[in-house]
Amino acid sequence: MRAARRPLRLARPGGVRYARSSVPEDSRDIVVARLKERLEERKQSGLYPQEMLEQLDAYGREIAPALAPPPDYVAPLRSMSDGVASQHFDAHYETASRVPGGSRFHDTIAKLQSRLADRLVAQLSAFATSVAVTLDGVVTALEHPAAHEHHDVENHLAALRTRVSAVDNAARLGTSTDIIARLERLEAAERARDFRPFFSNSAFEDAFRGSQDELQAHYAPLAERLEGPVLDIGCGQGFFLHLLHERGVEASGVELDAELASIAVAEGLNVKHGDGLAALEAVEDGSLGAIVLLQVIEHLSAQQLCDLVLLASTKLRPGGVLAAETVNPQSLYVYTHAFFLDPTHTTPVHPLYLHFLCVQGGFTNADIEFASPVPEEEVLPAEGGELAARANALLFAPQDYLLFARR
Amino acid sequence: MTGIHQLLVSASRGDAVTDAAFAARQVLELVGPSKIGARYWDRALDGEVLGLDELCAVADAGDALIYHASIGEPGFVEFVQSWDGPVILQYHNMTPAAFFQEVDQTFAVRLTEGRLELAQLLGRVDASIAPSSFNAEELARLGYQDVRVVPLILDVQGLVDTEPTPSTMHHLAVSEGPVLFFLGQTLPHKRPDLLIRAYHLLVTYHRPDARLVMAGPPRVPAYAEHLGRMIFELNLPGCWLAGQVTRSDVVAFYRSATAFVTASEHEGVCLPLIEAMGFGVPVIARACTAIPETLGGAGLLLPDDAGPALMCEAMLAVIEDHDLHQDLVRAGRERLAQLRPEVAGAGLLAALADVL
Numbered sequence: 052m053r054a055a056r057r058p059l060r061l062a063r064p065g066g067v068r069y070a071r072s073s074v075p076e077d078s079r080d081i082v083v084a085r086l087k088e089r090l091e092e093r094k095q096s097g098l099y100p101q102e103m104l105e106q107l108d109a110y111g112r113e114i115a116p117a118l119a120p121p122p123d124y125v126a127p128l129r130s131m132s133d134g135v136a137s138q139h140f141d142a143h144y145e146t147a148s149r150v151p152g153g154s155r156f157h158d159t160i161a162k163l164q165s166r167l168a169d170r171l172v173a174q175l176s177a178f179a180t181s182v183a184v185t186l187d188g189v190v191t192a193l194e195h196p197a198a199h200e201h202h203d204v205e206n207h208l209a210a211l212r213t214r215v216s217a218v219d220n221a222a223r224l225g226t227s228t229d230i231i232a233r234l235e236r237l238e239a240a241e242r243a244r245d246f247r248p249f250f251s252n253s254a255f256e257d258a259f260r261g262s263q264d265e266l267q268a269h270y271a272p273l274a275e276r277l278e279g280p281v282l283d284i285g286c287g288q289g290f291f292l293h294l295l296h297e298r299g300v301e302a303s304g305v306e307l308d309a310e311l312a313s314i315a316v317a318e319g320l321n322v323k324h325g326d327g328l329a330a331l332e333a334v335e336d337g338s339l340g341a342i343v344l345l346q347v348i349e350h351l352s353a354q355q356l357c358d359l360v361l362l363a364s365t366k367l368r369p370g371g372v373l374a375a376e377t378v379n380p381q382s383l384y385v386y387t388h389a390f391f392l393d394p395t396h397t398t399p400v401h402p403l404y405l406h407f408l409c410v411q412g413g414f415t416n417a418d419i420e421f422a423s424p425v426p427e428e429e430v431l432p433a434e435g436g437e438l439a440a441r442a443n444a445l446l447f448a449p450q451d452y453l454l455f456a457r458r
Numbered sequence: 459m460t461g462i463h464q465l466l467v468s469a470s471r472g473d474a475v476t477d478a479a480f481a482a483r484q485v486l487e488l489v490g491p492s493k494i495g496a497r498y499w500d501r502a503l504d505g506e507v508l509g510l511d512e513l514c515a516v517a518d519a520g521d522a523l524i525y526h527a528s529i530g531e532p533g534f535v536e537f538v539q540s541w542d543g544p545v546i547l548q549y550h551n552m553t554p555a556a557f558f559q560e561v562d563q564t565f566a567v568r569l570t571e572g573r574l575e576l577a578q579l580l581g582r583v584d585a586s587i588a589p590s591s592f593n594a595e596e597l598a599r600l601g602y603q604d605v606r607v608v609p610l611i612l613d614v615q616g617l618v619d620t621e622p623t624p625s626t627m628h629h630l631a632v633s634e635g636p637v638l639f640f641l642g643q644t645l646p647h648k649r650p651d652l653l654i655r656a657y658h659l660l661v662t663y664h665r666p667d668a669r670l671v672m673a674g675p676p677r678v679p680a681y682a683e684h685l686g687r688m689i690f691e692l693n694l695p696g697c698w699l700a701g702q703v704t705r706s707d708v709v710a711f712y713r714s715a716t717a718f719v720t721a722s723e724h725e726g727v728c729l730p731l732i733e734a735m736g737f738g739v740p741v742i743a744r745a746c747t748a749i750p751e752t753l754g755g756a757g758l759l760l761p762d763d764a765g766p767a768l769m770c771e772a773m774l775a776v777i778e779d780h781d782l783h784q785d786l787v788r789a790g791r792e793r794l795a796q797l798r799p800e801v802a803g804a805g806l807l808a809a810l811a812d813v814l
Contacts, residue, residue, distance in 0.1 A: 082782060083760060086771045098663055099767045107655040107766060110688050 246395060252308040256287060259392055260346075263290045269423075270345065273453070274298060277372060278340040284327035285347035289315035292322070305330040328359060337368045344375040346451075348405075349396045356400065360412040367458040373414065375405070375454045376422070382448035384425050389450060402452050409456040417456035421449035460814060461491035461521040465538070467531040468498035469507045472705060474610075474729050475528050475550050478589075480506075481611035482524070485803040489810075493517070497531060510537055517543070522814055524548050525579075530571030535578045544813060547579060547586040547602075551593045551726020551748075557647040561678045576600050585813040587806075592748035593726050606809045610727060611802040614736035614794065622710035630714035635667030635696070636777045639715035639739070641708060641730040642722065644676040644699070650685055652721035656769035658692050664774050668696065670719075671711050675702040712737040717776045717783075719743070721769060723762075728752050735794045740786030742772045756793035758786060 093099060260266065267290050274294040279301035283291050286304030288311050295302040303321040306312040312324035323330060331342070342363050348356055363373045378385045380399035390396055402419045409417040425447040431439040464483065469476040479494050486492035494506065495513030508516065517523075521543045525534075528550040538545055552573060558566035580601050587608045588594040594605040630637055638657065642648045650672055657670040676682030682699065689697045700707070712718075718734035719742045731752050734741050741757035743749050744764050753759060758772055776783055 079755075079758060082758065082775070083772075086760075086768060086775060090767055090771050093663075093771075094767075099659060099770075104765075104767065107658065110651070110655070110692070 248394075251310050253288065253311055253314060255393075256311075263288060266290045267294055270294060273343075273374060273376075274300070276455075277343070277374065280339055281341040281343060282331065282334065282339055282366075283343045283345075284331065285344055285350075286315060286320075286322055287311050289318060289320040289322055291343060291345060292320045293318075296320075328355060328362065331359070331362050331366055334366045336365050339367050339371055341372040341374060342367060344377075346376060346378070348375050348400050349377045349390070349398065352397060356405075357408065360408045360414075364409075364413040364458055369458055371458045373409065373454065373456045373458070376451055377405075377454075379421065379449055379452045382425070382450055383446045384429070384448070385450050402454070405454050409454065414456040414458055417454060420453045420455060421451070422453055423450040425450060460489070460543075461493070461517060462486045462489060462524065462810065462814075463491075463493045463495060463513060463517055463521060464524045464526060465510075465513070465534075466494065466496040466507075466526045467529055467534065469494065469496040469503055470500040471502055474727075475526050476503075477613070478550075478610045479526060481613055481799065482803075482806060485611060485806055489807070491516075491521075497534075519543065522546060522810070525583075526550055527572065527576060527579075528552060530568045530573075530575050535575045538579060539582045544584040545579075545582055546810065546813060547576075547583045547597075548608075549576070549586060549588045549593050549597045549605075551588075551590075551596065553645075553647055553724055557645070557724065561646060561681050565677075573600070576602075585809070587809050589727050590748040590751050592751055606812075608805045608809045609797055609802040610729070611799050611806065612729065612732060612797060613799060614733055614797075617705070617709060617712075617733055618736045620705055620709045622713050623704065623706040626707050626710035627714060630669070630671070630710070633667065633669075635669055636665065636716035637711075637714050638668060638670045638717055638719050638773060639711050639734075640670070640672045640674075640719055641711070641733075642674045642720065642728075644672070644674055644682045644685065644701070645678060646681060647722065647724040648674075649721035649723050651688065652766060652769065653719060654685065654688055654692070654694070654697060655766035656719075656721070656773060657697055658694060659766055659770035660773050661694065661696060664770070665777060668773070668777065670694075670697045671700055671715075672698065673700040673703045673708065673711055712739055715739045717742055717773065719769070719773060720749075721764075722746060722749065725749050725752070731757065732794065732797060735790030738787045738790065740776050740783055740790065742769070742776060744769075754793045754796065756786070756789035758782075 090099075261269075270291055271294055274291065275298070277295065277300060279295070281295055281300060281302040283289075283295075283302060283304040286292055286306050287308075289304055292302050292304050292315070303323070304315060305323050305325055305327050306315065307324075307326060309324050312322050315322035327344075327347070344359075348359070351359065360373070367373065377400055378390050378396075380390075380401050385399075390399060406417050406419055430447045431443050433439065435442075464479045464486075466475060466479055469479070471477070483492050483494060493508055493513055493516055495508045495510055497510060499507040519542045522545070523538065523541045523543060524546045525538050526548050529552060552569045555566040555569040558569065576597070577600055583602070586597055586602045586605045588597055588605055589608065589610045591607050594607050597605045638653075640648075640650065640653055642650075644650055653670065653672065657668070660668055672685075682701070686699055689699060700711075703711075712734065715734070715737070716739075718730065718739045720728070720730070721744055722728065723744075723746045725746065725748050727748055728743075731741050731743065731749070735756060741753060742760065743753065743757055744760045745762045750759055758776060760768060760772055764772075776786065
C-alpha cells in the first residue's frame with residue numbers, strides 16, 4: 052500500500068528560476084501575486100498534477116475530520132437579537148394630574164423612566180445574545196459524545212442543566228426550547244446505559260452470595276475489629292450491621308438498591324436508600340470510627356474509587372478504619388467463578404493499587420489481607436511439586452482480599 | 459498600596475499565558491504587591507504560584523485582580539465574582555470548540571464552557587483587555603464594551619539569549635539544506651497537515667534537500683499519530699515531528715531555521731511569529747484570524763485560503779530569493795521593535811490606570 056501511494060519524485064525543473072530581484076518595501080502583495088502567477092505557469096507546464104493534489108487532499112481529509120469551518124452560530128442569533136434591540140418599547144405613562152403643576156412633574160418622571168427602561172432593554176438584549184451564542188456552542192459540542200467519555204459527558208450535562216436553569220431569561224430566547232430539548236435527548240441517551248434488571252437484587256444475592264447466616268459467619272471476625280460509629284456503604288440487607296449491633300457498636304448503612312434497603316429498614320436497622328459517596332459526603336468530617344465496603348468497590352469507576360478513598364480519609368477520625376473487601380484480581384479462579392457472575396461489576400481493583408491509593412490519600416497504615424481460599428478439592432495436589440505450587444499461586448490464589456487502612 | 463494580582467487556571471513554564479503573566483508581574487510590582495494564583499501548576503513553579511485560597515489570604519480588600527481567561531474551569535466564575543476589589547478580564551482567546559469536536563470531546567466542552575463563563579462574568583468585570591484586536595472583537599461579540607487592546611509583554615530577548623542544545627544544532631547542521639520550522643501544539647486548527655502537504659510538493663519538485671521541523675506538544679496523541687503515519691506514507695524522511703521539546707531545543711530550531719512556516723487557521727495572537735522575528739527568521743503564514751495583526755506587515759502573508767501548492771511556492775521563494783529573505787528579516791526586526799516589553803508594559807499600566 053505504501054509503495055502504491057508513493058508519488059514519483061521528479062527531477063528539479065530548470066525552467067523557472069528566481070532572479071535576484073530587489074524587493075521594495077510594502078510590496079509583499081506583489082510578491083504574493085507573483086507567486087500565484089508562477090504557480091499557474093508551473094501547473095501549465097505539468098508540475099503539481101491535479102491528481103497528486105487531490106491525493107494529498109484526501110490524506111488531509113482522512114486525518115483531520117474536524118477541519119470543517121466552525122458553524123456560524125452568531126449570525127442567526129445576532130439577527131434575532133437585533134430584532135429584539137430594534138423593537139420600540141413604548142411605555143405609556145399617565146401624565147394627567149389634578150394637582151397644579153402635577154402634569155409637568157409626571158411628564159418629567161415619565162421621561163426619566165423611559166430612558167431607564169431603554170437602557171435596561173439594551174442590557175437585557177446584550178446579555179441574551181451572549182447567552183444564546185454560548186449555549187448553542189455548548190450543545191453543539193455535546194451532540195457528538197464519544198462513548199469512552201461517558202462519565203465526563205454525564206458530569207458536564209448535569210452542570211449544564213444547572214447553568215441553563217440558572218440563567219433566568221434563557222426561557223425567553225427563541226432557541227432555548229431547542230437547546231433544552233437537545234439536552235434532554237442527551238440525558239435520555241445517557242440514561243439508556245442504566246442497568247435495570249427485572250429480577251430483584253435480594254434474589255440475586257440469595258442465589259450467588261450466600262445466605263445471611265453464611266455471610267454473618269464469614270464477616271464476624273471483621274466486626275470484632277471495628278469501633279463505632281460505623282458507616283456500611285452498600286450494606287445490602289444489613290447482615291453486617293446486625294453483627295455490629297450484637298457487639299454494641301453504633302452503626303448505620305446506605306444501600307443503592309431500594310428493595311434491599313427497605314428490607315434492612317423493616318428489620319429495624321438504620322439504613323438509608325441512596326448513593327454511598329453522597330451519603331459519605333454528608334457525614335461530619337472526622338466523625339466516623341470505621342467505613343466498611345464489602346464487595347462494593349469493584350462496582351465503582353476509577354474516579355469514584357479515587358473520590359471514595361479521599362473522602363473516607365476526611366470523614367474518619369484519627370485512628371479510624373477503612374475496611375474494603377473485594378475480589379482478588381491476582382487469582383484467575385476469580386474470573387471463572389465470581390467476577391463475571393455479577394453483571395454490574397465494573398473493574399477489578401488490584402490490591403497494590405488500592406494500597407497505593409490509601410497511602411496517597413493520607414492513610415497512615417494500610418494492610419492487605421487475603422481471604423476466601425479456593426476450595427481444597429479445586430487446588431492442584433501438593434505432590435505436583437514446585438510446578439503445581441507455582442500454578443496454584445497463579446490460578447488458585449485467595450478469591451478475596453480485605454483492605455484494612457487506618458487513618 | 460493597592461495590589462494587582464493575576465489569576466490563571468493553570469500555570470507552567472513555556473505556556474504563553476503563564477509567561478505573559480510572569481512578564482506582567484514584573485511591571486505590576488512597580489505599582490504594588492502582585493501575586494499569581496492558579497488552580498494547577500508545575501512543580502517547578504512551587505512558591506511562585508499560589509493556590510486560590512492562598513491568593514485570597516495574601517490579597518488585601520480592594521486589591522485588583524486580572525483574570526487570564528483561556529479555558530473554562532469549574533468554580534472560577536464564582537471565585538472571580540466573589541473577589542473583593544476591581545476585576546480586569548484579560549482574554550487570551552479560546553479556540554472554537556468545533557475544531558475539537560471530533561478529536562477531543564472533553565476539551566471541546568471546556569472551551570465552550572469557557573465562553574459561557576465569559577458571558578456569566580459580563581456584569582462583574584470592571585474592565586477587559588485583550589492582546590489583539592481580533593480577541594477584543596470576539597469579546598465584544600459576547601457583549602463586552604470598551605475592550606482595550608494591550609499587547610502581551612514578551613521577553614523575546616530572553617529566548618534569543620538562551621543557549622541552544624548542541625546536539626540539536628549539530629543534527630540540523632549535518633546536511634546543508636534549508637530548514638523550515640513550525641512551532642505550535644499539534645492540533646487540527648494549526649493545520650500541520652497542510653504544511654506536510656506543501657513540504658511534500660517542495661521536496662518532490664524543487665528542493666529534495668529541504669527539511670521540515672514541526673515542534674510542539676501533541677495535545678491529542680491520536681492526531682499526532684495520524685500525522686506521523688501521513689509523513690511515513692508520503693515517504694518524507696526530512697520531515698521531523700519533534701513533539702514537545704525543551705526551551706533549548708526550540709532555540710536550536712529557531713537558530714537553524716531558514717524560514718518559520720505556519721498554515722494555522724485560528725490564532726488569538728501567535729507568539730512564535732514574534733519569536734521568529736527575534737531570531738531573524740522570515741515568516742510565512744496565511745492571513746487567518748489574528749495572524750495579519752501580529753505580523754504587522756512583517757512576513758510573507760498568503761491568502762487565508764492558500765493551498766499546499768501556493769505555500770510550497772512561498773517556501774521556495776523565501777529559500778531561494780535572497781533579497782526577499784533579507785527584506786522579510788529586516789521587516790521582522792522593525793516589527794519587533796514596536797513590540798518591545800517596555801512599550802507593552804507601559805500600555806498595560808496605562809490601561810489599568812484608567813480602571814483603578
